[in-house]
Amino acid sequence: MYDQAQGLREIIKKQTDQTLKQTRIITVTSGKGGVGKSNFSLNFALGLIAAGKKVVVLDVDLGLANIEVLMGVSPKNYLLDLIEQDKTVWDVLEKGPNGLEFISGGTGFSHLLELNEVQLNRFFEKMAALNGYADFVIIDTGAGLTKQSLSFIMAADDVILVTTPEPTSITDAYAVVKLVQASEPNVRFKMVVNRVGSPREGKMAFDKLALVSKKFLNLEIASLGYMHDDSHVSRAVKQQTPFFLAYPSAIASLGIKDLVHSYLEGNSQSIYVPRGVKGFLKRMISHMR
């Protein structure tokens, strides 16, 4: 009898290990600033939550209109507080609306580089508690080609590249793709065209970037879709309430729903296995160094 119970326990443990979900890390970035990354990150996160997913947003955008401001919430703790002995990841996880949780990167992200191996490992282990807790960690990065943004891009499971239809936004996005491709050819870019006037404008913007990426870098960029230019977005920004919650039937919110659907649909058809929180952090640090 004892042997049977033992065997059963082993089978159950094995099954649990196999089904323990790996959190998928999505980095949201763009070539230039002001294209709608933070608004997209926050509302896309809420869209994923509405689709039944558990989402944590990591805010490393040091701009003024960061997601905390967009939600009207001020964090009490910051990511790097984790370096302190007695803090756990649950202490730095702040609550937003509708079950959304977020971690504020705060300033001084580069202090991570000053940690010794023991401190860094402790930081990794604490963050690793998030693995399997969240289905997705969405990282809202600052714009452009900073070393920090690039390391988040290169370490992520998915990279969502936000542009507007403006030619400058598209060429700046291409600059990011080109630079990343040079050192990390396997990065999976998915493009979102924000502030379009029509679906056709969104398609044309995507085609431009996809075409040059294919032609000059031999790289496939996926399209997630587009979001309309919608005055509800700036209205919601002023109200410090995410537009997806304040104006659920606005065209921008319907756009988020489509983007969430297209993203989840793409994942379900892919054989790619996410590499988890700890793997992400290790790759990120190695790219920052």
Ligand SMILES: Nc1ncnc2c1ncn2[C@@H]1O[C@H](COP(=O)(O)OP(=O)(O)O)[C@@H](O)[C@H]1O
């Ligand atoms: N789909 C949209 N329609 C209308 N205005 C938008 C849209 N997306 C963004 N904006 C405007 O652009 C501003 C900047 O957006 P934000 O998300 O802060 O950009 P980023 O994070 O890329 O700097 C917002 O405050 C809003 O006024």
Ligand SMILES: [Mg+2]
């Ligand atoms: Mg921003």
